[in-house]
Amino acid sequence: MPFCRTSTDNIAQDAKLAEMLVAHSPAMQNVVKLIWQVAQYPSTTVLLQGESGTGKDVVARAIHELSSRATYQFVDINCAAIPDTLLETELFGVEAGAFTDAKVSREGYLLRADGGTLFLDEIGSMPLVLQAKLLRFLETRSFRRVGSTKEIHVDLRVISATNVDLQSAVAHRTFRDDLFYRLKVITIYLPPLRERPEDIVPLVEHFLQLHSNGSEEPLQISDDALELLQQYHWPGNVRELRSVIQRGQILCDENIIRPKDLPESVRLAGRNVGQRLDELKEQLHLPPEGLDLRAFLSSIEQKFIHEALEACNGNQVRAAALLGISRDQLRYRLPPRKRDQ
Structure with a gap:
């Protein structure tokens, strides 16, 4: 059930959100609107998408702080920072005696977040086996500690975040499609800073x-x-x-x-592109022994293509625009194995 905001709540919570999130650009104003809407439904799962450094953790915390779950814990876990072998016990907890080093029972992040919000950052790094167990939890809101048969029920919101294209990961079978659709009930895209210069x-x-x-x-x-x-x-x-x-x-x-x-x-960055390219050309000189011009130019082309794709998180349309060519021209220049990625 959604919670209702009074006029006093509006003023206090608007001030809290303004402290947490700088949002002057139209793109970020849309993000703020979605934060307000999602915060009113404290059980809805949310998927945050955007490049590294765009503030996905700030948005996750804002959703928590503006919801009825704010009096409970906001628990965050970086799925990419914990080894696969430990991630399951960190998430679900472990029962004493489950394995050699498990001397005592230990609660996991799910139980710690009971009543509040669990933030799963870098969800795309979660191994497939654990994805299946997370999906079961999302469907039942219950789980078992590693080594236990006892079901534990919790009430919390799950917010996940990724800087990779999960749709592509699903296509390549590195991420479960059923989990993907369960996580993305509401998707919030955080634009990179270069696309919202009004916020600088x-x-x-x-x-x-x-x-x-x-x-x-x-x-x-x-x-x-x-x-x-x-x-x-x-x-x-x-x-x-x-x-x-x-x-x-x-x-x-x-x-x-x-x-x-x-x-x-x-x-x-204060110098224009032309000035920087002129400086670069001044540093290039033909070696006395000569060179393979075609191979040299091809290596430069591939270097720029690689950097453009990296800067655009693999998005070929945006990378092509960065290079001043069409997407078809970019794909023609890619190795065959990368053309369909």
Whole structure:
């Protein structure tokens, strides 16, 4: 059942969400709308999709904090950070004597999250055997500790997140289709920072305040440094921006971040593509012994294609746009085994 918000709740919760999530762009305003809608249905499973560093963990916590489950625990587990052999016991718990090292019974993340929210980050890394057990739990809301026959029932919401294309993983049989459809009752896509430039300045202001540490002289940034931040493409998204501001705080003088305090990759963004390519061409010289021009140009082409696909998380349409060619032209240049991925 959904919970009802009073006018007092509206004001307090709007303020809480504004503190947690910077959302000035239309794309992020849509995300905020979905957060509000999902929060009112505390049993609905949610799938968060987006590149690494876009703030999926922040959105998951916001959904929890704005729901009726906020008084209970928000428990997060990174499925990619725990070895496959340990993930099952971490998730479901273990009964004493289940195996040699299991001296005492131990609760898992599911029981710890009872009443609250379980956040499964990097869900695409979960092994297939464990996916089947997670699906059973989602269907029954009950589970057994490893080595036990006793059913334990819990009431919680499951939010999962991934930075890979689960639809493609299903097609390649590395992710169960039944689990995929069970997780994606509601899907929220978090756009990369380069697709929402309106959020860069508000995010910078937020991180400046965060890293001021309550000092009498607040952390600031110069106009030319801010302009460089706006021109950069942010492959690491919001997480990278926060790190850049933190670095600037350490290196800057008089509490003002200037271009010299920014990483070289950000400073180089201030020069246009033509200037950077001209510099690159100046560094190339024909070796005295000559070269295989066709092989050399092919290797450069493959390097740029690989980097474009990596930057776009394997999305061929976006990678082709980044390279200024059509998707068909990109696929023609790919090795046969990669064309249909």
